[in-house]
Amino acid sequence: MAATDLLYALSAAGAGMGGAPSYWTNAGGAIREPNGLFAVNTWKNVKRGATHQQLTLTGYDPQAAILAATGGVIPYSLDFLHVQVTFTLTDASNFSSVDVLLLDADGNQLATAPLYLLDTAAGITTLGWVNYIGHNGLDDGQPLTWDDLAGCQIVLDVDWSPAAQIGATFAVDAVGMFVSYTVDPPTTPLQPPTAVPVQAPGGGVTLRVYDRDDNRLGTLPWSKLSTTIVRNDLAALSAEVPKGLIATGLLDGERYLRVAVNGRETDDWFVLDDDGDDDANEYGAMRPVAIAGTGVGSILDWGVVYSWQYDPTKGTLLGLDPNNGFAGKTPGFVLRTLIDAAKARGCFPQLTYSFTDDVDSAGRAWPTIYSKTYDIGTSLLKVLTDAATDGWVDWEMTGFRLDCYVPDTTLALDRPDVILRLGKGVTQAPRKRTRKSTRTALLANGDQGATVEVDDPTAAVTYGRREGYEGRSGVTDVGTLTAATTVSLARQTDAHEALTLEIDPYAMPEEAPALPRPGGYIRYDQRRLSPTELEPMRVQSVAIDYGDAGKVSVELNDLWVDADIKRARQLDAILNGSTANDRVPQPQDAPDSLAPGPVLGLGLESTAYVAPDGTLGAQMTASWVQVTQNADGSTIDDLAGYELQWRQLDVMSGINTISINAITLYEWSPVVPGVQIDVRIRAIDRWGNGSTWSDWTSIMAGADVTPPPVPTAPVVDNYLGLYRAVWDGAFVGGLARPPDLHHVEVHLSQIDGFTPDARPIEDGGTLAGSVFAAGPVFRDTPYGQTWYAKLVAVDTVGNRSDPSDQSSGASGQVVEADVFDGAIGSSKLADLAVITAKIDDLAVNNAKIGSMEVGKLLAGTFTAQIIMGGTISTSADPTTSGGVQINGLGIYAWNSSGVQTVAIDTAGNATLTGTYRTAASGQRVEIGVAGATRQLVFYSPNGQQQYLRSETWQNQANSTVEALSIRAGTQALILATSDNTASMWGWSLGFIYRDDFSVWSAPSVLGDTANQRERVTINSNGEWTLWPGGGGTMHFLAQDVSTSSPRIQFVNPSGFGAVIKAVYANSVARIEVRDVNDQGFSNVYAAAFTVNSDLGAKTDVRAVDEADAAAMLTAVLDTKVHRYRRIRYDGSDAAEEIGLVAQRAPKQIVVGASNPDPGVDLYQMNTMLWGAVQTLGRRLAAIETRGGKKK
């Protein structure tokens, strides 16, 4: 059932819930969150004036819901409870709150939490939920447990404030309950740690007393307290309590003790066994009472095995117990049957167990079934401890719950992170190794004369011959006796070691609480398997002294003990029979018949063994259920025995038949190991009637499932150039070589940390070879290449050990005393000993040739760093037939006509005829293109050609013009020896040249294509002459040196013109227009002559007054007008003019009075006349006014 199903169901019940709350997650995997749903339709009328009411909900069974969800597996742990409630209020006005109470079956409150309410308006369905009840522990600080859910009750505590209204109702529509739990045991350490008080501020250790019904009676104020928890055995507790502090009656009757560390009780409960004190003790009333308890598992000692069924209510026997003894049953079945029988008689009602007939307490299927009969009166505690000693189960008590596990699973928790370091907090570390029980040879006696002797030569090397004896009554088969004795001897061939570490928990605040419970593994820094690996040490027991000077003692055993237990299990399988896969069904009912009923539950076990003569055999053990009924179901009273048939069709024909008494276990040998064996059985009564044969049941003979121990890591080295991996014949932990060891595989790989693959290396695996004893495997690997090696031990039936530790190495070159590299020096080699046949073709090359003098050398490709020779030629005489020759003078080539085409001499002269291209096509430069000699052609990327060409032609004067032209399309730039480039056209630049000894020659730009005339010339003085058309010219003359004035001369074809020059003199710049020779001045004609008179261009502007204007009139009147003729520098006469003379004119209008060429400012002169006319005007008006007055 998934969480979503539940929510759907909740919705269907009328809750109106819209999907999962957002915080809801289903983690999947090992954590599951489904389960109980129960719906109620309880209308609850609230009492008038009630302040609060409790509503107990019914109709749910969370344990059943979880089991339904998990398929019957009890969760490993519970995390929290989640409750959802939907309800309807008819009147919400005084509604206050709802608390959820979780009560146990007895009504004791486990936890409480307020319901979180979504909405509380009247008349609507309200959703409320509470999360995580028990997530941080229940009210007593303990986690939510499976037992808490048994018969638990949920109560809604509804509060009204101040009181409920009349007629108010509180109606629950539906309730959903969800429990978060974990099914699988955690892979990370979640096993409850051994309770160790370390640095517990504010905490402490209390000793609590309970009765059988789990009622806490009180606390014992102890002065001394210590506990010891032992692997697969009862824990123990001892304490001292001052007598005066024990409440009256606290220790009377059946009592249980629990230790709480920091308020949290440990899982180990104790039965109070003893208490006692000494009246003579001088401390009187406060004298110490010594208290001793054993682990709560000791209550199993209060029930024993009855071989018959007994009804205690009637005091009568009901006959033999059909289950006694157990044939082919799981440990769970055996223990459960016996415990249930005892509980039925009234024993230990408080005891529960968490395993079933099929699976252990972690939900793991029991792998093995056993056959065993218990003596009457055997206590169930003995049954349990024997089951642990024999390797059937690992067990521990959690409170009153018995947890049993498949051995070496849940309780074999490895904690490689817990490393006890000697200097850190180990206060004592006594170690004891005993050789007293070591044996190297065993004599074993069975029944009916079966006697074998087994010895271990390897152990005998160390310990000599130490004989032991074992009597095995009931074993009549020599093969079985040999196999059992071999395993038993293997348990005795080495010393036994135990190590106890006493640690100061305060010095190891991290390690001490992390100590696993007994059965787990830790590390101790003084015990190493290799520089990189600490030895796993199994915790056998943990003893804790809780006093002021608290200390923890950890008893450790190493790998040896594990191997020993495995051998004990193997021995048990040989002597009792077991099979991993068979289950024994119950006998069936059938109608009455004279023939016996069929034989059921045939189980087979086979173990390989080495016979005293060294041959390998296999021993067989068959077990079955005693036939108790005839074929018709009536009780059989004439069973005589059984017939057992076996065959090994792969190696022999025919069927072997064995007649057996009326027993249920038979052993025989030898059979051929490693081959399938088929076995069937039938029952025979004393009249010879046989039942139907059972089906053939098959197993592999000698198919022991015990893999060999892990070999030690191989030693890898280089041996004669080969990679050698050597097994030293030893096994990890010093274990002895098992008798059924067949070989040890040597695996090689270039991958670091590889996993061995049993296929040969050539087939993609890693198998390089096998050894049958200590020895090497060689492999030809490239020198220097690192290969990793591991070993895998394989027994005769193919069981494979885990790979050994890895070694690595590489093969290398051989250096040995006889013929190593370089051993034969040249002096040891006879002269002329190396003949042609001893030299491989092409073997002599490169450095092997110093200098070589030969008459003739024929070669294919000739590669040399330096070739020295008189002449290197492509033919005998290339000068006539063409070819290439390199000689002492240079490099030469001739065409087929014997014409020299290439000549590069040592002086550096080079002649290359033909066309020289910088590229075969496309963008390139070509020199001497065929058909167009003397030209350099540039091919642009678009295929256009530009030339650089040397040319000659005849000009108009029929003289030869030599020219260099640069042509790009139709345009050309020509550098020629003459200015008359008759045959050329377009804009050309002619005869511009310069050499190192002359100044610039006059360049000109040829512009007039019709007349072949220059349009621009520049002479050596830098003077430019422009012919803008016709005969007129413009000259940019050299500047007037006296005044540094630049000048432009305009000359018409008749030689007339003018010069315009820019003059700067006496801080005034002006443009002068002079005659064509830049002597006198020339005329300027224009339509208008305008002087700028803008107000904005002037400053200090003021109107002249009448006096000033009168002065102007006076100046005009005082200045004489002259007649004259201008001087012409060409000598011609000029016409007479009138005008003023600057030197005799008013200064106001004279410009450049101090210059060689003073002039008159026309604008000022006219203005002066203007002022004079204004004066005249005023005086005329005055005259007119006076005359009028006179009139």
Added chain:
Amino acid sequence: MPAIRERWFADDYELTDGDVMDVEYRDGTLVTPAARGSNVVVNNRTGEQWRPKRHGPGTFTLQVWLGTYQRQAQQLWDDLLAAVVQPHRLVTWRRITAAGESRYCYGEVVGALQPTAIGQAAYRASIDVVVPGGYWRGDQLQVVTVPAGADPAGTVIDLGAFSSSTAMLEELSLTLTGRLVSPQLSDITDRGRGDWVSYNGVVDTGQGLTLDNATWGITGSGGLVPDGGLVNYSGDRFLALAATPPGVKHQLLLTATEIDPGAAVTVTGYRSYLV
């Protein structure tokens, strides 16, 4: 350097006010911890078989003088008791030497305190302090970082910064920075213990491995998750350095089967003093 007045503190409470309260005599303040362990008598051999010793807990005694008149002396006495009598924890005792160096230890007052009244004006009392840890340590954290050289003979790490110590350096923190393959640090101090610590794994570039002798912590940085099983050491700590004779420097030698540029060793800790 001019000598300064010696000062004593219990946690932050100064005992050497110099005005109304002071430590009177220097007698008993410089007591070194006694050695623990014994030599072994072997029959038929002269003398005893010598065994290396360890130090036991340290002790020192402060002669304290309090007060100028009775009422103040009583107040000072109450303050003193509150400061130094802390049976549930260890008190930090700090001493500033005449050379100005601050040293401290963790100590407890286990004996009774019996003041002697001097008239009615003042008290005089001796405080016996036990130092369970044995040693004093300097107040200044010393950090020595040495890059690993390519010299196949190894890199010498000069720990002269610690060499003024008079007691064994048992609580140094060693940090190895990669890349180093199977690094080993060996004590090559002249007349030292010759111990070594190694890590039979790889400390890659950008990673660091810290071995803290004080806490026995093995921590990685830069993504290194160290395996405690790969740490091997010859002594009773990861690496403890004995005190050196005057003028001799502590020296470690770093070796590794593979050293890449950037590898370095950092040694962090405090000087350690007998007293």
